[in-house]
Amino acid sequence: MNDTNPQFEQTRRKPWNDPRVRALVFQAIAIAGVFWAGWALIDNTLANMESRGISTGFGFLDQSAGFGIIMSLIPYDATMSYGRTFWVGLLNTLLVSVMGIVAATILGFIIGVARLSSNWLVAKLALVYVEIFRNIPLLLQIFFWYFAVLRNLPSPRQSVDVGGLLFLNNRGLYLPEPVAQPGFAWVTAAIVIAIAAVVGIRVMAKRRQMATGKIFPTVKVSAAVLIGLPLVTYLLAGGPIVWEIPELKGFNFGGGMTLIPELAALWFALSIYTASFIAEIVRSGILAVSKGQTEAAQALGLRSGMTLRLVVIPQAMRVIIPPLTSQYLNLMKNSSLATAIGYPDLVSVFMGTTLNQTGQAVEVVAMTMGVYLTLSLLISLLMNIYNRAVALKER
Amino acid sequence: MKKLISLAAGTATLVGTLMAGNAMAATTLETVQERGHVQCGVTNGLPGFSQPDEKGNWTGIDVDTCRAVAAAVFGDGGKVQFTPLTAKERFTALQSGEIDVLSRNTTWTLTRDASLGLNFTGTNYYDGQGFLVRKEIGVSDATELDGATFCIQSGTTTELNLADYFRANDMDFKPLVFDTSEQTVQGFASGRCDVLTSDRSQLAALRSKLSDPSSAVILPNTISKEPLGPVVRQGDDQWFNIVKWSLFAQINAEELGVTSENVDKMKDSDNPNIQRLLGTDGDMGDKLGLPADFGHAIVKEVGNYGEMYNRNVGPGTPLDLERGLNALWTEGGIMYAPPLR
Numbered sequence: 001m002n003d004t005n006p007q008f009e010q011t012r013r014k015p016w017n018d019p020r021v022r023a024l025v026f027q028a029i030a031i032a033g034v035f036w037a038g039w040a041l042i043d044n045t046l047a048n049m050e051s052r053g054i055s056t057g058f059g060f061l062d063q064s065a066g067f068g069i070i071m072s073l074i075p076y077d078a079t080m081s082y083g084r085t086f087w088v089g090l091l092n093t094l095l096v097s098v099m100g101i102v103a104a105t106i107l108g109f110i111i112g113v114a115r116l117s118s119n120w121l122v123a124k125l126a127l128v129y130v131e132i133f134r135n136i137p138l139l140l141q142i143f144f145w146y147f148a149v150l151r152n153l154p155s156p157r158q159s160v161d162v163g164g165l166l167f168l169n170n171r172g173l174y175l176p177e178p179v180a181q182p183g184f185a186w187v188t189a190a191i192v193i194a195i196a197a198v199v200g201i202r203v204m205a206k207r208r209q210m211a212t213g214k215i216f217p218t219v220k221v222s223a224a225v226l227i228g229l230p231l232v233t234y235l236l237a238g239g240p241i242v243w244e245i246p247e248l249k250g251f252n253f254g255g256g257m258t259l260i261p262e263l264a265a266l267w268f269a270l271s272i273y274t275a276s277f278i279a280e281i282v283r284s285g286i287l288a289v290s291k292g293q294t295e296a297a298q299a300l301g302l303r304s305g306m307t308l309r310l311v312v313i314p315q316a317m318r319v320i321i322p323p324l325t326s327q328y329l330n331l332m333k334n335s336s337l338a339t340a341i342g343y344p345d346l347v348s349v350f351m352g353t354t355l356n357q358t359g360q361a362v363e364v365v366a367m368t369m370g371v372y373l374t375l376s377l378l379i380s381l382l383m384n385i386y387n388r389a390v391a392l393k394e395r
Numbered sequence: 396m397k398k399l400i401s402l403a404a405g406t407a408t409l410v411g412t413l414m415a416g417n418a419m420a421a422t423t424l425e426t427v428q429e430r431g432h433v434q435c436g437v438t439n440g441l442p443g444f445s446q447p448d449e450k451g452n453w454t455g456i457d458v459d460t461c462r463a464v465a466a467a468v469f470g471d472g473g474k475v476q477f478t479p480l481t482a483k484e485r486f487t488a489l490q491s492g493e494i495d496v497l498s499r500n501t502t503w504t505l506t507r508d509a510s511l512g513l514n515f516t517g518t519n520y521y522d523g524q525g526f527l528v529r530k531e532i533g534v535s536d537a538t539e540l541d542g543a544t545f546c547i548q549s550g551t552t553t554e555l556n557l558a559d560y561f562r563a564n565d566m567d568f569k570p571l572v573f574d575t576s577e578q579t580v581q582g583f584a585s586g587r588c589d590v591l592t593s594d595r596s597q598l599a600a601l602r603s604k605l606s607d608p609s610s611a612v613i614l615p616n617t618i619s620k621e622p623l624g625p626v627v628r629q630g631d632d633q634w635f636n637i638v639k640w641s642l643f644a645q646i647n648a649e650e651l652g653v654t655s656e657n658v659d660k661m662k663d664s665d666n667p668n669i670q671r672l673l674g675t676d677g678d679m680g681d682k683l684g685l686p687a688d689f690g691h692a693i694v695k696e697v698g699n700y701g702e703m704y705n706r707n708v709g710p711g712t713p714l715d716l717e718r719g720l721n722a723l724w725t726e727g728g729i730m731y732a733p734p735l736r
Binding site: 049051052053054055066067068069070078147150151155170171249250251252254261262339340342344348352353355356357358359361 | 540578581585
């Protein structure tokens with residue numbers, strides 16, 4: 001073939017020699033192939049299950065479950081459906097994930113900053129923390145917290161008693177539970193108003209600072225509003241809360257709120273383990289901010305706390321957020337190790353007991369995978385939105 | 396063009412792989428014979444039922460039930476490999492063909508029989524659910540357990556029976572569900588729960604694992620029927636029959652007084668029942684697709700049902716379980732096998 005005349009070539013080009021057409025054809029084949037493979041997989045699975053006499057479908061979700069769950073955020077008993085067990089498990093997973101993310105973030109930031117402290121002891125302690133908890137497998141840490149905590153706690157009859165209100169034993173931590181009385185709606189309204197007021201104060205303070213350069217004591221005023229307004233309303237409404245105090249009846253305490261040891265152990269382990277990674281991420285983020293920024297801030301007369309809060313951390317966040325997202329995802333997925341110590345999370349309740357009682361492995365596993373996928377994508381999405389908000393804006 | 400060809404070839408391979416599952420598979424017996432051993436699913440450590448000893452040999456009543464199948468097929472009870480499974484994993488392992496027989500103290504229920512694509516081949520141990528409590532809590536009957544916390548193993552009928560029993564008696568309970576029986580015992584030993592609930596035979600086994608077995612008692616109540624036995628995949632009647640009749644052969648052998656000691660002498664017996672069992676008369680083996688002397692091999696290699704029971708869980712073993720329901724029907728129990736004829 002002789003390519004001396006490109007123009008001639010252009011007009012005479014056959015469709016199968018046109019790169020655009022070829023690209024389209026191959027992509028269409030690839031997509032068709034993927035869909036066909038997916039369809040074949042599903043069809044094959046259904047056919048094989050049918051031929052082996054395994055029942056299929058999601059009808060089982062309406063059947064009554066018939067087993068108990070030790071802890072649920074929504075009302076649950078054994079007469080409710082398998083669909084309900086799904087929600088109970090999902091909410092328990094969400095609870096421990098959110099608690100873990102909050103605690104790991106706070107702890108991780110503190111350790112990460114401490115790692116860079118000019119105080120030798122503080123910096124070395126933070127280093128030891130990171131090296132210990134980062135390098136021990138999470139499952140072992142969960143077992144450690146569970147059994148170390150449990151073994152040393154007394155039985156219900158010998159509970160640790162704090163002022164007759166708070167009890168600690170090997171079945172959990174028992175706290176008085178606030179039970180709202182009719183007038184409580186006023187207090188709820190006051191809390192909402194207080195939050196709105198704080199947002200307003202912040203906006204106003206920022207505007208005033210921009211305009212006049214005067215700094216408004218936002219934190220102090222906000223705190224006063226947030227605590228003061230609901231408190232005053234609560235007193236005016238005649239204290240519409242009754243505290244239900246845990247009482248020892250039969251085998252254990254009844255009434256009040258309970259933090260079961262399984263949740264506590266899982267929460268500690270997840271938070272402490274993930275915090276060691278977050279600490280390193282925070283440290284790398286802070287180190288990524290040029291030292292000149294700190295020096296410039298100090299030259300302007302900012303105190304070291306303000307330098308950190310107003311100059312260094314905001315810039316470090318750009319480096320911190322993307323890897324932090326991964327840690328949140330890991331924490332949420334690692335919460336499925338709950339099944340090893342009997343915390344009733346989604347994997348334990350739904351993919352464990354429900355799967356076994358119904359035998360609907362394909363459906364149950366698909367639903368569970370769907371949940372983890374959705375939660376992961378959701379966390380990524382939220383973090384990406386936040387990341388975009390704090391990203392460097394070039395003006 | 397070369398790219399297109401490789402793409403097509405790749406697709407064809409993928410299609411082939413996906414379609415392979417649909418092709419008619421060999422029968423389980425053929426697969427087992429070709430492989431040279433029976434693949435058997437057992438518990439991951441329950442004394443008396445299936446547990447590896449210090450030399451790594453599996454022992455227990457469920458293990459012996461597998462050995463009987465291997466003896467029937469190969470004439471050699473040693474041609475078995477064991478797959479330890481948790482209660483959660485067991486059915487999937489059988490459905491997916493990872494194992495040929497599931498012999499893992501599994502309760503025969505309608506749901507499992509009818510909707511999991513499985514067939515129960517019989518009962519090698521009649522059991523019922525009971526309660527293990529620490530002596531110090533001073534409970535002598537299950538009706539005093541209102542509000543107690545229970546350690547249970549996940550994925551068992553135990554979980555459902557417990558909820559049923561407490562609902563029927565209008566009592567409250569807190570279930571703490573663990574994956575393995577090992578964790579369940581740990582939970583009980585560490586005082587996290589008041590009661591460990593499971594099949595009575597398992598309670599005896601788990602109690603023997605406690606650091607001080609005498610500190611705990613099994614309550615007299617039995618709250619359910621738990622017929623435990625081997626399970627096979629649905630859709631292969633020949634294999635179903637082989638596993639079923641391996642156990643029936645052991646039970647019939649006990650009834651006929653044939654033991655691993657006297658089995659060779661019994662070959663000369665005039666009793667036509669014994670002759671059919673040991674393959675000296677009739678074509679019982681042929682009908683199952685097995686060697687004629689499969690019954691002889693089972694009794695010779697594993698022993699009759701009574702021998703198997705006494706060796707693993709009977710009086711004198713750490714579990715020390717009386718025959719009770721598991722005695723032959725001729726001796727006041729309900730262990731009864733259809734006639735070999």
